[in-house]
Amino acid sequence: MYAIVEIAGQQFKVAQDQKVYVHRLKGEEGSKVTFDTIFLLDNNGTISIGAPAIKGAEVTAKILGHLKGDKVIVFKKKRRKGYIKKNGHRQALTEIQIESITASGAKKTAPKKAETKAEAPKAEAPKAAAVTKDVSSMTVAELKALAKEQGISGYTSLKKAELIEALTK
Template sequence: MYAIVEIAGQQFKVAKNQKVFVHRLQDKEGSEVTFDNVLLLDDGKVTIGAPAIEGAAVTAKILKHLKGDKVIVFKKKRRKGYKVKNGHRQYLSEIQIESIVASGAKKAKKEAPKKEAPKKAEPKVAATPKPAAKKAPVKTASADDLRKVEGIGPKIAEIFAEAGIDTFAKLAKASQKELKAILEGAGSRYASKNPGSWPKQAKMAAEGKWDELKKWQDETKGGIEA
C-alpha cells in the first residue's frame, strides 16, 4: 500500500515505515504530524483524488531536523568580468511514515433534504428596530513583514521564514548568534550581514511602537548602531 501525498509544497510517494527528507517542518522533533492532502492511494485498488482524496490521511513522526548538503551556485558572463559564487544548505526534516489511512477513498452519499409542508402565512406585526450589534474584529494569524526591519530584504526574510522566524515576536527573542548562524548557512552572500540591531527593531514593531522605530531608523545609518 502506498500513497502520493503533498508535504511542505512537494509531492512524495510514501509507504509505511518509509523515511523521507522534506522541507523543514515547524513541529518539534519526536512529534507526530498528519498530512491530509493525499492525491493518490493504492491499497490494491488505485484511487485518484480530484484533486485530493476526501478523508484520506498520512501520519508521520518527525525524527530530526537537519540541514542538507551544501549546493554551490556559480554564475559567470563571458567577456564581462562577472563572476558570482554562492553556497546554499537547505533546512530539512527527516520523517518516518507511521500509517496511511484510506477511510476517505469512498465519499459518503448525502441524503436529500426532506420537503416540509408549506406553513400558513401569519399576520405581520411591526417590530421596533434594534440597533445593530457591532461585530468583533476577527484576528487572523499570519506572518509579519520582516522587511520593515532596517537591513532585512525580501531574500533574508524568506531565509528566516524557512528557519521558523516569521514574526516580529520571534525575531525579537532570537539572539544575534542564532541569526548569524542562519545567515552563514544561507551562503557567503549573507554571512557578512550584521543582525545586531534586528531583534531590537523587531521588539519595537511587535509592541506597535512604529513612530519610535521610524525615529530610530532615521537616526542610524542602515540600521547599524554606532
C-alpha cells in the same frame, strides 16, 4: 499500500515505515504530523484517485530530526567582462518517518453530473405595438421614456433621426 501525498508543497510517493526528507516542517523532533492532502491511494491493488484530494484519508508521520541538505554552489561568470559571483546554499530539511496510512474515506464515488433542466425561454418584454403620437413633436423627456420602454439605452449617444426610425418600426 502506498499513497501520493502533498507535503510542504511537494508531492511524494510514500509507504509505511519509509523515511523521507522534506522541506523544513514546523514541529519538534519526536512529534507527530498528519497530512490530509492525498491525491492517490493504493490499498492492495485497489486504487483510489481523489478529485483533487481524497476526503477522510490521511498519512501520519513522525519527525525524526531537522537538518541541512548538501551544499549547492551557485557560480556565475561572464567571460571577458570581469564578472564572477559565487554563492552557496544549504536547504533546510526535515527527516520524517511514515507511521500509518489510513484510507477511511478512500471509497469516494465520482460526483454525479447535475441534470440539465430544460429552462423555459425567458419571455421578452412586450414592446409597444405602435407609436400613437408624432415622434417629432415629443419632448426630450418623453423621447427618453419611450426609448426606455422600447429597450433602447443610451439615448444621448443616438442621433434624433436614428431614434425616430427605431421608435417608429
